[in-house]
Amino acid sequence: MATTEERIRKLVDENLEIEGRPLGRGLDLNASLRDAGVPSADFLAFTKVVAEEFNLTFSPEDCSRFENLGDLVTFLDSRG
């Protein structure tokens, strides 16, 4: 079974892009998405895709805590 990180990387690959170009598989999970150039609307849309994939909901407060994808993976793992 795929790990949370693998599932997130797959979702990134399928859903996140910067100015029309895919973000790419080499993304450092600890790098800030803002620093990578991901627009905030895209990040919010991405959290909804993730919520659907993992069958849960994120509050706006949850979203405000995710500085990078590593934070998201940690949060998801903590939810079991």
Next chain:
Amino acid sequence: MVMIAQNSSESLSFVPGPWWSPFATTAGVQIVHVALSPDPACESEAYGWLDKAERGAWGKYLPRPRRQFTLCRAALRAILCERFDCRNDQLSFGAGRHGKPFAIAGGARIPFNFNVSHSGGHGLIALSAAGRLGVDIEERIPRRYLNELIEAVMAPEEQTELAALPESAKLHLFYRLWTLKEALIKALGTGFSTDPSGFQAPPAMRRDGRSSVFSFPNLPSVAWMLEDIGDERFAAALAYELESPKIGR
């Protein structure tokens, strides 16, 4: 402690630089345009303005956001130094709980509001000596998942209005509405903890209106002036706090 003196001029005039120039002025808010196209000479000069902390952050950026950050931050430094008659090495930046930056000079927070946004080859810096403000700019790039983006960040009524439009008009209105919402959220300074789908842009601005007064549903006592400042190159919006509510204006 260094004493920071505000430029005595009531206007927010400043000397344009190699990559920044006046864009608009409205109700005491000065908006500066920053050219962000690749330019090694400007980027090298801009890097020279950054302090140690900013150079550390610089190293973490990918090339395009690195250029955007460097050119915008250096322009902001030059403008603030001129306005407050301080040296660049006296200036640093802090950030609020949700990441909204503020300027510090001589160890004290400068009582001056600014906000920065960039997209592609363009940046905007909004500056005001009065209340809180937020600015957002987006180049109108076609989106692969536009409908999903709309569903994620727009209120139900906005989604209905967007769904009725042909693709090119839909993209145009999406960027218009998104910059309005993002400017408001940035002015409020709450980041993603404010859900953009939880409020809607004023009806007049969802059509052709260029400005309107707005209040968040959960914060009706605070009024914001909302202005569409976009042009043919990009969508852009400015939100700034009004001294007293003027709902219905």
